[in-house]
Amino acid sequence: MIGLVFAGCAPTGEIPNVTNARIGQPTGVNGALYLTAHAYGQGDRLISARTTVARDVELHETVINADGTATMRGAASFELPARGSLTLEPGGYHLMLFEVDRLEVGDLVEVTLIWENAGEMTTTAVVVDPAETIIEEGENHDHD
């Protein structure tokens, strides 16, 4: 399991449990970070994120339209429902890493997630091959 570390402002909500934080090894200027968050009690909202390996991080959503085209657009926040999960995965939500550093498979990257209620938390994402960013059911990319 990923160790969660408090940082910054005092949280007012329960800290979400974040698992499977992963970055597809960047192949171009930008990269994408995926993760799963669980709320055991009240819900929350992911409102932003930052990491030292990218110039900027934005919340993005990829939508596959009815005609089969893909649209990528910014999102103000990602909703984590009470007693539910928030999944960031290819073809859906991701944290867009603008001008990301060159990263190697296996690198560990510290990422700060900012939640509306829980405040800031730091988690560690592992760099994986882009083909491995899709997680099969039951698979787990967490590192010890």
Added chain:
Amino acid sequence: MAELTERVARIRSWQVVGLAVVSIILLSCAGGVPTERLQAEVVIENPQPKPSFTLTDTSGAPYDFAERTKGKVTLLYFGYTFCPDICPVHLAQIAETIQTDPTLGRNLEVVFVSVDPARDTPEVIRSYLNSFSSRFVGLTGTADELRVAQEAAGVPVAVMRGEGTGYAVDHAAWVIAYGPDGLNHANYPFGTRQVVWANDLRVLTAIAAVGE
């Protein structure tokens, strides 16, 4: 839940039996017309000939798509290198499939057409594709040439979205597969897994080229 798991297990065991049967059939008619079915989400009932268009490859030379890919299994994909999400996943799935079974890559051309000519120079495209395979072909062109190519391939023409240098490009999210016979047999939407690629590249490879 337990019932569901059991059902899945039952389906999986049938898949194993199915695979074994298919392998036997394939072995018994190696070199003939494929008897195995494509597992693509979109199998084209009435396949059409490969489109004709000429773009510029990453060395700066003209690339006549129909001519250069003649007789080969060809995967055609329109994307852009700033895309961090679906483009790299598609290309990485294909690259890993070929790495796992190099025989699938012997008569295969993977062609990535960038629909972002402003940012994707031939050098940028080459460096991007080399992350997957140095054998993947990268193409670019003027906005007009790219529009012609997309129309010829039957995909919606990509559209720029957003402002400044961080704009996104809406583009067709599927890979088009042509057999050695020059026909488009299937489309692969986003999320296609390696097990499907491995099966289908084998099936497509077994299709006889025209005139052979």
